[in-house]
Amino acid sequence: MKAIFFDLDGTLLHHTREYRNVLTDTFESVQGTANDEWIETYNEAFYELFSRCEPEPIRRAFSRIGDCSDPDALVEVLREKETEMYQPPENVHADLERLSGDYALGVLTNGVPEWQKHKLQTYDLNHHFDMVVVSYEAGAHKPDTAPYRMAEQRLPADSYAMIGDSETDIEGAQNAGWSAHRYHGEGFEGFPDAIEWK
Numbered sequence: 001m002k003a004i005f006f007d008l009d010g011t012l013l014h015h016t017r018e019y020r021n022v023l024t025d026t027f028e029s030v031q032g033t034a035n036d037e038w039i040e041t042y043n044e045a046f047y048e049l050f051s052r053c054e055p056e057p058i059r060r061a062f063s064r065i066g067d068c069s070d071p072d073a074l075v076e077v078l079r080e081k082e083t084e085m086y087q088p089p090e091n092v093h094a095d096l097e098r099l100s101g102d103y104a105l106g107v108l109t110n111g112v113p114e115w116q117k118h119k120l121q122t123y124d125l126n127h128h129f130d131m132v133v134v135s136y137e138a139g140a141h142k143p144d145t146a147p148y149r150m151a152e153q154r155l156p157a158d159s160y161a162m163i164g165d166s167e168t169d170i171e172g173a174q175n176a177g178w179s180a181h182r183y184h185g186e187g188f189e190g191f192p193d194a195i196e197w198k
């Protein structure tokens with residue numbers, strides 16, 4: 001059997017707003033105000049911690065902001081607001097249901113497991129997939145081949161394809177020897193035909 005892995009953010013879930021605005025809302029909700037310095041400090045710290053797969057990157061990034069008194073509340077509010085900023089493409093359930101008849105289906109996403117799994121659950125997408133691989137579990141993010149190798153181990157198949165909206169999805173898939181399809185928000189009606197299997 002062939003396996004198709006989907007990216008999550010920007011693919012199975014479409015963005016409806018800028019992440020910066022989500023952060024601003026989060027600060028305003030918890031701190032009563034927001035400013036550019038907090039957002040820059042958070043973004044830099046998060047990126048640094050996330051890149052190295054350090055534990056609790058979100059809470060620790062908020063903790064780097066001297067003026068913010070309640071990192072735990074910021075984490076909780078950001079988690080909800082980040083989840084709410086997405087919307088699944090039209091007909092996603094019918095399309096995944098159809099694909100699951102002939103293919104093993106997985107999710108391969110860069111992120112923190114608890115957060116990514118929370119999004120899948122919120123949008124009732126879990127049950128379509130045989131396997132969910134989150135990069136933190138592999139200790140490296142796409143385009144590193146480590147999460148792809150973990151996906152192969154956890155969901156054995158004859159060949160693999162990756163559908164994702166970022167260059168990192170495609171580059172990583174190619175490095176891992178997978179087929180790859182760049183997703184542009186068109187929905188999944190055209191699959192599996194849109195995949196050019198190697």
Ligand SMILES: [Mg+2]
Pocket residue numbers: 007008009010011164165166
């Ligand atoms: Mg993406």
